Amino acid sequence: MSTDIQDASDRQWLADLRATLTDDHAAQTVRLTELTADTGDPGEAHTRGALIAATRMSLARIVDALGRIEDGRYGACERCGAQIPPERLEVVPHARFCMPCQQKHHG
Structure with missing residues (x-):
């Protein structure tokens, strides 16, 4: 998008x-x-x-x-500005990064 x-x-x-x-x-x-x-159950x-x-x-x-x-x-990657593929957004609607940037962001 x-x-x-x-x-x-x-x-x-x-x-x-x-x-x-x-x-x-x-x-x-x-x-x-x-x-x-509060359920009162400390366990x-x-x-x-x-x-x-x-x-x-x-x-x-x-x-x-x-x-x-x-x-x-x-739908725009917050790191590089590229469009996040719709398939990724379907699976992870709150995605902020495209896959390459996500991998860089989380190692």
Whole structure:
């Protein structure tokens, strides 16, 4: 998806993606609310803490992707500016980097 989306199917794909990410955000928000409710079981504290951290990270990625959609930057690699292949975005909708830059970023 280019930063200058011209094709109607691309616009529809982006609208569908925005709706999916928005639904995911709502679901993750509910999950975070449930996880942060005190169950009173100290044995679950470590596991619950890890789940809370993972859920917060997921929410941050979703918010970031939604921001890039709104700003018209979605689908462009944040490092080199190249277009991220649609196949990658289908699998990892919050991807910020193309594969070569992702590999450089994470070694």
